[in-house]
Amino acid sequence: MDHFPxxxxxxxxxxxxxxxxxxxxxxxxxxxxxxxxxGVQRTQQPIVTGTSVLAIKYKDGVMxxxxxxxxxxxxxRFKDVQRLHPVGNYTVIGAGGDMSDFQxxxxxxxxxxxxxxxxxxxxxxxxxxxxxxxxxxxxARRSKINPLWNSLLIGGFKDGKRFLSYVDLLGTxxxxxxxxxxxxxxxAQPLLRKAVEGREDVITEEEARKILEDSMRVLFYRDARSxxxxxxxxxxxxxxxxxxxxQLETAWSFAENIRGYGAQTQ
Numbered sequence: 001m002d003h004f005p006x007x008x009x010x011x012x013x014x015x016x017x018x019x020x021x022x023x024x025x026x027x028x029x030x031x032x033x034x035x036x037x038x039g040v041q042r043t044q045q046p047i048v049t050g051t052s053v054l055a056i057k058y059k060d061g062v063m064x065x066x067x068x069x070x071x072x073x074x075x076x077r078f079k080d081v082q083r084l085h086p087v088g089n090y091t092v093i094g095a096g097g098d099m100s101d102f103q104x105x106x107x108x109x110x111x112x113x114x115x116x117x118x119x120x121x122x123x124x125x126x127x128x129x130x131x132x133x134x135x136x137x138x139x140a141r142r143s144k145i146n147p148l149w150n151s152l153l154i155g156g157f158k159d160g161k162r163f164l165s166y167v168d169l170l171g172t173x174x175x176x177x178x179x180x181x182x183x184x185x186x187x188a189q190p191l192l193r194k195a196v197e198g199r200e201d202v203i204t205e206e207e208a209r210k211i212l213e214d215s216m217r218v219l220f221y222r223d224a225r226s227x228x229x230x231x232x233x234x235x236x237x238x239x240x241x242x243x244x245x246x247q248l249e250t251a252w253s254f255a256e257n258i259r260g261y262g263a264q265t266q
């Protein structure tokens with residue numbers, strides 16, 4: 001039986017509610033429905049995104065760099081976002097891609113760390129375990145057609161061993177002595193390989209920092225979604241250290257010699 005008087009077909013005076021239906025409800029739709037109209041919706045594309053994360057191995061550990069920008073489409077919206085996140089005493093995770101998904105990953109890793117400490121079994125999570133957890137998580141979400149839209153670099157130092165690896169929204173993983181996500185995989189990666197590969201065991205911390213700063217400068221010149229404000233994380237036997245935001249020193253005078261720039265006519 002239809003219990004809605006307004007559907008009974010009787011005339012209704014809007015000035016006088018004879019059937020005591022006030023407040024007058026929205027007339028329900030009793031026609032056919034699309035089977036998938038109320039189906040579960042998935043994220044179709046990332047909204048607020050971070051760009052490149054760079055990481056290299058050096059003789060005493062691993063160093064990572066990422067700028068502080070989170071873009072809303074092409075708008076440089078949030079300029080103080082930390083995209084390098086420490087996990088425990090041995091690991092740093094750097095994220096490009098959707099920042100809300102990264103916040104969810106941070107929540108999951110915090111829960112994981114709390115559970116590990118609560119066990120009080122004398123074990124601590126290292127970079128290998130964190131990377132394995134993230135690779136399983138990303139692949140599981142991909143398999144549910146509901147991926148976390150991130151590219152992640154996991155770097156760490158534990159038991160005298162350096163670790164650096166990559167995992168993306170498909171659960172794809174690989175390791176190397178130099179890694180980069182986003183636009184940096186095209187622009188910065190060749191520079192990092194030229195400077196680092198074959199020299200991982202001789203590069204000092206100061207040299208590693210200069211290599212990353214130079215690469216971040218190139219990315220700022222070339223990547224429209226980057227910022228000249230960045231942070232560097234250092235993971236070594238001394239522990240995990242993430243620097244305060246640093247301003248890049250840049251110069252644009254070379255642009256005057258580029259054809260088509262500014263007021264040039266030829």
